[in-house]
Each structure stands twice: as C-alpha cells, then as structure tokens.
Amino acid sequence: MERVRDLASKKAAVIFTKSSCCMCHSIKTLFYELGASPAVHELDKDPQGRDMEQALFGASGSTQAVPAVFIGGRYVGSAKDIISFHVNGSLKQMLRDSKAIWL
Structure with missing residues (x-):
C-alpha cells in the first residue's frame, strides 16, 4: 500500500x-x-502491479480493484462512485478543490 499512497500523492x-x-x-x-490530466x-x-492491486482491494472493499481513483491524495472510489459524483455534480468540484482542473 505504501507504493500506492506514494503514487497517489504525486x-x-x-x-x-x-x-x-x-x-x-x-x-x-x-x-x-472534464479537463483533468490524471496520472494513470x-x-x-x-x-x-499485482501487489498494488491487492492493496487496492483492501482500500476499496470492493470485488474489483480498478479503476481506483484518488483525488488530492485521497481515495475517492471506483467507477460506480466516480459516476455518482459526476451525476450529482460533486466530481468537478473535487477536481477544482484539488487543483486538477482550473475552470
């Protein structure tokens, strides 16, 4: 999980x-x-990758480790979560708050 945290914070x-x-x-x-240029x-x-995937299983509590999205160094969720945030309008604000997008 250390490598995941390190990469997620960069x-x-x-x-x-x-x-x-x-x-x-x-x-x-x-x-x-949305105008973001995420690190992928x-x-x-x-x-x-296998070790990181196992760490992400633990972080997500899901049956799928990917996609695993971090915004501002914090785990925010998987595809289902991100789509929900997008639909309710909060994803764009999260990206703004973390300076991933400017508009």
Whole structure:
C-alpha cells in the first residue's frame, strides 16, 4: 500500500487501471473530458502491479480493484462512485478543490 499512497500523492488526480478494463477507459475519458490530466498507472504493465492491486482491494472493499481513483491524495472510489459524483455534480468540484482542473 505504501507504493500506492506514494503514487497517489504525486499528482492532484490519479487513476489506477488495467489496460483491458472498459470501465477504466471510461473513467479516464471522463476525466479528460472534464479537463483533468490524471496520472494513470496501469497495473497490468507495472512490475509491482499485482501487489498494488491487492492493496487496492483492501482500500476499496470492493470485488474489483480498478479503476481506483484518488483525488488530492485521497481515495475517492471506483467507477460506480466516480459516476455518482459526476451525476450529482460533486466530481468537478473535487477536481477544482484539488487543483486538477482550473475552470
């Protein structure tokens, strides 16, 4: 979990993904459309990806570790959570508050 925390703290918006995950692609696209440029860490392409995925399972409490989204260094959720935040309007404000977007 230490590596996950370290990577999550290096940029305002961080998404842990897998290259073959369609929901990961959707969440990345949403962030780009909102004007954010998140750090994206594809666990299936990282030598320590398996360990990070296990750590993310513990953090999320979900059956899926990815996508795992961190904003402002804090874990905010998986795809379902991010979509809910987007629908209710709070995702954009979270991104603004963390300086991931400016508008």
